[in-house]
Amino acid sequence: MESAFEIETRAVFDRHQRQQEDDDHIFDRLTSLIGDDYFGLPSGSFRGLDILDAGCGSNANASYAFLNKGARSVTSLELGDAWMDCARKRLGRFGARSVLVAGSVLDLPFDHRSFDFVHCAGVLPHTSDPQKGSQELVRVTRPGGSFFLTIMGTANGVIYRCINHLRELYQGDEQFRRSVDNLSAATARQAVDWLFGYQGS
Structure with missing residues (x-):
């Protein structure tokens, strides 16, 4: 169950991310930054992978980038389901390769070892239990897979x-x-x- 803090934070980010989605120039710039080199990976590394974008945001720009770079499937996860209309505007073109899931990083609704690549950017500091969230993200990462975590709530x-x-x-x-x-x-x-x-x- 999400805390009031998490729900309020989600609402703030929803407003900002919808503005980004409405501006093609900004959205294209955001997705262009999500490349293999950004993660320190060889070119073409996302092709054929099952990817979790945990805390994808309403515009799901990273999910879009992963799908555009050949991921087999991308599961985009965010609190509640009010964000899904925004994400579908961009991700609908990918059909069944894109899956939208309502859920929390603190209690991921997936089996152990479900994903080859797990991406979680700027999410854990906005939860009530960052340590539990990181444990959940590791739990759903396959052996030999990659888990990429970004923490921006510092300084x-x-x-x-x-x-x-x-x-x-x-x-x-x-x-x-x-x-x-x-x-x-x-x-x-x-x-x-x-x-x-x-x-x-």
Whole structure:
């Protein structure tokens, strides 16, 4: 059973994620970031896999990216079912390869060892029991499979404040938007190295 905290948090993210889904440019940019290289995997690594996108969000952008990159099936999981109308707008084109499931990462409705790749981005800090959630995600990962977890709720909210500011700039400043859209992995790495004063050999 979800706590009031989890349900309220889901409602906040639902509003934001629906705005992203309504903007093709933003949605396409989000899905373009979910590539093999982002996960440190060889090209084509998602082809033929059964993937769980746990806490997929209302727009299910990562689920879309995995399906577009050849996953055999992607199960998109999120609290309640109010988000499913939004996710279906993008995922419907994939037919039976896309499965939408209402559920919680704290009590996953799947058998042990159900998935080759489990993805959970920015979800566990918004639950009442992150440790239980991580144990559940490991439980449903197959031997030899991969479990990718992203935690963004760190630095006493500083990271989220930075992210939210950058999102506002991206939406409201055309020049900033073009600059971000033209970033590649190499230019982003150069910018970060410059920011922190790194001197490579």
